[in-house]
Amino acid sequence: MNIFVCIKRVPDTSEAEVKxxxxxxxxxxxxxxxxxxxxxxxxxxxxxxxxEAKGGTVKVVCAGPQxxxxxxxxxxxxxxxxxxxxxxxxxxxxxxxKVAKTLAAAIKSQEFDLVLTGCMANDDGAMAVGVALAEExxxxxxxxxxxxxxxxxxxxxxxxxxxxxxxxxxLTLPAVITIQTGINEPRYAPIRGIRQAQKKELxxxxxxxxxxxxxxxxxxxxxxxxxKLYIPEVVSHAEIIEGEPEEKAEIMATxxxxxxxx
Amino acid sequence: xxxxxxxxxxxxxxxxxISLEMLTKASExxxxxxxxxxxxxxGSGVDSFAEKLAGYCExxxxxxxxxxxxYNSEKYQRVLVELINGxxxxxxxxxxxxxxxxxxxxxxxxxxMPFVSDVFEIEHVDGKPQPVRQYxxxxxNANFVFKGEAPYLITFREASLEVPDASKQGKVEKxxxxxxxxxEYRRFIEYVEAEVGDVDIxxxxxxxxxxxGVREEKNMAMIEDxxxxxxxxxxxxxxxxxxxxxxxxxxxxxxxxTVKPKLYIAIGISGxxxxxxxxxSAKTIVAINKDPDAPIFTVADFAxxxxxxxxxPKMTEKLKELRG
Numbered sequence: 001m002n003i004f005v006c007i008k009r010v011p012d013t014s015e016a017e018v019k020x021x022x023x024x025x026x027x028x029x030x031x032x033x034x035x036x037x038x039x040x041x042x043x044x045x046x047x048x049x050x051x052e053a054k055g056g057t058v059k060v061v062c063a064g065p066q067x068x069x070x071x072x073x074x075x076x077x078x079x080x081x082x083x084x085x086x087x088x089x090x091x092x093x094x095x096x097x098k099v100a101k102t103l104a105a106a107i108k109s110q111e112f113d114l115v116l117t118g119c120m121a122n123d124d125g126a127m128a129v130g131v132a133l134a135e136e137x138x139x140x141x142x143x144x145x146x147x148x149x150x151x152x153x154x155x156x157x158x159x160x161x162x163x164x165x166x167x168x169x170x171l172t173l174p175a176v177i178t179i180q181t182g183i184n185e186p187r188y189a190p191i192r193g194i195r196q197a198q199k200k201e202l203x204x205x206x207x208x209x210x211x212x213x214x215x216x217x218x219x220x221x222x223x224x225x226x227x228k229l230y231i232p233e234v235v236s237h238a239e240i241i242e243g244e245p246e247e248k249a250e251i252m253a254t255x256x257x258x259x260x261x262x
Numbered sequence: 263x264x265x266x267x268x269x270x271x272x273x274x275x276x277x278x279x280i281s282l283e284m285l286t287k288a289s290e291x292x293x294x295x296x297x298x299x300x301x302x303x304x305g306s307g308v309d310s311f312a313e314k315l316a317g318y319c320e321x322x323x324x325x326x327x328x329x330x331x332x333y334n335s336e337k338y339q340r341v342l343v344e345l346i347n348g349x350x351x352x353x354x355x356x357x358x359x360x361x362x363x364x365x366x367x368x369x370x371x372x373x374x375m376p377f378v379s380d381v382f383e384i385e386h387v388d389g390k391p392q393p394v395r396q397y398x399x400x401x402x403n404a405n406f407v408f409k410g411e412a413p414y415l416i417t418f419r420e421a422s423l424e425v426p427d428a429s430k431q432g433k434v435e436k437x438x439x440x441x442x443x444x445x446e447y448r449r450f451i452e453y454v455e456a457e458v459g460d461v462d463i464x465x466x467x468x469x470x471x472x473x474x475g476v477r478e479e480k481n482m483a484m485i486e487d488x489x490x491x492x493x494x495x496x497x498x499x500x501x502x503x504x505x506x507x508x509x510x511x512x513x514x515x516x517x518x519x520t521v522k523p524k525l526y527i528a529i530g531i532s533g534x535x536x537x538x539x540x541x542x543s544a545k546t547i548v549a550i551n552k553d554p555d556a557p558i559f560t561v562a563d564f565a566x567x568x569x570x571x572x573x574x575p576k577m578t579e580k581l582k583e584l585r586g
Binding site: 014016020096097119122123127130134135136140143144156158159160166168171172182185223227229230231232236237238239240245248250252253255256257258261262 | 273274278332333334335336358359360361363364365366367368370371372374375376377378379380392396397398399400401402403404405406407408409410417446447448449450451452453454455456457468474475492493500503504506510511513516517518519520524525532546548549552553555559560562563564565566567568569572573574575576577579580581584585
């Protein structure tokens with residue numbers, strides 16, 4: 001099978017302070033640590049598992065700056081075969097539809113049977129690129145997949161629905177699926193794989209190399225425009241427990257017991 | 263022009279809450295846009311849903327056809343393209359749900375519609391709807407403007423507002439399906455019901471909930487110690503169940519369980535909206551997290567902004583002492 005997996009480099013902001021920069025349209029990312037997006041990490045693992053079971057190749061596609069190479073090499077170390085990185089600041093990354101168009105241009109000139117993406121990016125939470133990518137490629141899709149079975153010329157997937165329920169859907173190949181976290185247990189890259197990854201092909205391309213014109217994917221071409229970013233006013237009615245950690249623990253324990261909350 | 267289309271969502275014989283939530287938001291907005299709120303319902307055997315929706319909008323357009331017995335994004339897309347081209351609404355709202363995210367982006371590409379996803383608020387500025395969404399798990403808000411021509415498309419976040427009682431008597435109009443034949447390239451096969459575990463957390467009185475901040479499985483011993491001291495059951499965020507610290511049936515949130523315990527102690531959970539939707543109705547919420555900007559504090563009754571590894575063991579010790 002010819003498999004593609006699309007990955008994104010995202011900041012870990014789970015415990016970081018996020019500040020809007022002077023432009024009002026971006027954030028100060030100088031103190032963030034970056035890594036592969038969670039769901040994309042599961043997508044890489046799923047792609048490699050399918051390759052191991054069915055044979056074929058896995059190509060990584062990423063739209064991002066040079067800093068993303070570390071993460072791409074890690075995917076190669078885990079068993080992906082080659083990579084394409086689209087290094088072009090003209091692509092409007094705030095518009096998932098433009099990212100999808102760019103990724104599609106990188107994929108559609110080649111033979112593909114299955115394309116995997118993560119179902120959601122941690123930073124924008126848009127959940128849009130994979131499904132838009134399917135439409136750009138003109139193939140069927142299924143979003144939020146938590147189980148994949150490859151059959152002859154088709155796949156059966158389980159899509160996660162609300163409340164713990166799933167649905168089984170069958171797609172004819174080629175197809176695009178967006179992978180939900182928890183579908184597998186992403187492996188650690190073996191030392192041997194890390195050495196081999198350095199020798200694997202990582203092509204760095206501009207949009208023209210993909211046959212795209214900048215007016216198809218740049219900010220001016222987007223049908224939406226970010227007007228402003230701002231920190232939401234946090235409306236909290238919480239009682240804030242003050243003191244040293246031990247004091248806070250004791251105060252809270254006392255409130256729970258004496259306040260009849262248990 | 264000026265009308266708002268709201269795609270009603272239903273599954274396994276139930277109309278989903280997001281449908282009425284979107285109609286409520288659309289009813290606020292439509293008068294400003296000089297239009298009406300139109301519910302679009304696609305299904306099989308859905309007369310009763312059409313009646314219910316009519317209480318929240320000016321018009322229900324519905325297709326009742328065995329072709330749509332179960333949701334299929336490809337079939338919905340074929341139908342919506344025809345309806346949108348035919349009726350020309352100004353705004354189309356689809357739920358930011360497992361159904362909506364599987365449909366809306368492809369529809370946007372096919373119809374070249376200006377599209378913003380996971381919108382939780384829609385303002386009306388300079389005669390146009392203006393969607394508001396978030397970045398970085400709720401830490402930053404973003405206002406977008408639609409540049410292109412209407413119709414505009416958004417997916418709307420679940421549980422963003424309260425739904426009032428029905429107050430309208432919309433016209434119900436049954437229409438023929440523009441799609442006449444089934445499609446082959448995507449087929450619905452069956453539903454798989456949720457796993458049933460040893461503890462039903464929806465029935466628990468006290469829950470201790472863990473998230474990414476707990477870092478690794480070995481730290482669960484500290485959590486179990488606390489839970490035992492107060493007779494609590496343990497549940498967690500998606501991060502905790504994905505990591506394998508807890509079985510999947512202990513996950514709280516839109517993709518897991520919705521819980522309403524007497525006491526919910528959230529430890530190392532930042533509070534993505536998917537999680538908050540599953541626990542914000544708990545009677546008392548205690549949140550322990552070292553990030554003061556964590557959205558979990560927006561729903562908490564008691565906030566401890568500190569290192570959980572310093573707070574939790576001490577709290578357990580004190581609880582044991584006080585409870586004898």
